[in-house]
Amino acid sequence: MTRSRPAFIPALCVTVLVLAGPALVAGPAVSAPTSPATATATATTASFAPAAPAAGGTAVVQRRLNALGCNAGPADGVRGQWTRAAITRFQARLGLRQTGNLTTAQRTRLFGDTAPRCDARPVPARSGAGRRIVISQHQNWVWVVGAGNRVLAQAGVIDNPGELRRGSYRTGSYCGRAARVRLNRSGSLWLDDFVRFAPCGFGFHRIPRRMSDGHQIHPDWFLGTNLATSHGCIRLSSGMAQRIWRFTAGGRTTVRVV
Numbered sequence: 001m002t003r004s005r006p007a008f009i010p011a012l013c014v015t016v017l018v019l020a021g022p023a024l025v026a027g028p029a030v031s032a033p034t035s036p037a038t039a040t041a042t043a044t045t046a047s048f049a050p051a052a053p054a055a056g057g058t059a060v061v062q063r064r065l066n067a068l069g070c071n072a073g074p075a076d077g078v079r080g081q082w083t084r085a086a087i088t089r090f091q092a093r094l095g096l097r098q099t100g101n102l103t104t105a106q107r108t109r110l111f112g113d114t115a116p117r118c119d120a121r122p123v124p125a126r127s128g129a130g131r132r133i134v135i136s137q138h139q140n141w142v143w144v145v146g147a148g149n150r151v152l153a154q155a156g157v158i159d160n161p162g163e164l165r166r167g168s169y170r171t172g173s174y175c176g177r178a179a180r181v182r183l184n185r186s187g188s189l190w191l192d193d194f195v196r197f198a199p200c201g202f203g204f205h206r207i208p209r210r211m212s213d214g215h216q217i218h219p220d221w222f223l224g225t226n227l228a229t230s231h232g233c234i235r236l237s238s239g240m241a242q243r244i245w246r247f248t249a250g251g252r253t254t255v256r257v258v
Helices: 009-013 058-067 081-093 104-110 238-247
Strands: 132-136 141-145 151-156 167-170 180-186 189-198 202-206 234-236 254-257
Touching (some): 058 104, 081 104, 141 238, 151 238, 167 189, 202 238, 234 238
Parallel strands (some): 132 254, 202 234
Antiparallel strands (some): 132 141, 141 151, 167 254, 189 202
16 A cells, blocks of 8 residues: 555544445355366356246345345345345346346346355455455455365455555554554444554454444445445454454464455
């Protein structure tokens, strides 16, 4: 990072324009690719897929998205922000532009028998090797990769590609600021389990919580889309923030942003 930052960095990670979005939980462990060729291995798919419903059928779409781990919330037939977030997550999983609206071709893909799961994704190619954390800005996703190149956890994130540049980083202290802060503070917000990985204030942390009531500023299902942005930090669910906190406890950890 070459851009200058204000002295009080945690604020970079908090003030956001919140429009919509979802959350994802860590999916089942899968092996990370060790080369670009293996990175394109066939993704986990859902079998016995139902036929695509006729136009409409929001509840059917919601149930299908939920079956694929895309987290559309209750299958109530109401096409709200939660459903839009799940569609956005499915589009990101396919490597498509995130609009929150299914095209005819995407709808067919959703109900196809090779539709990929949203919560189990291969680690991107050219993301390094060995023990590391990998962030995909295109997919709004993070992987925790352990010894033996094995994926230990993965989940959706909220980030800001306009602030955090792609490249290789390492967790640690920057600009005289602590590498790890269990309960970081920024204005009127708490940033739980803050782990710094780039100058000066870029880090991982739980979705900010208001000091006034302890509630998150947005729900977990915002995670995993481009429908909201941070000011550079990587927002996580509480569970994933704790997982990364533990994973980085042993010293400086490589972080790859792709």
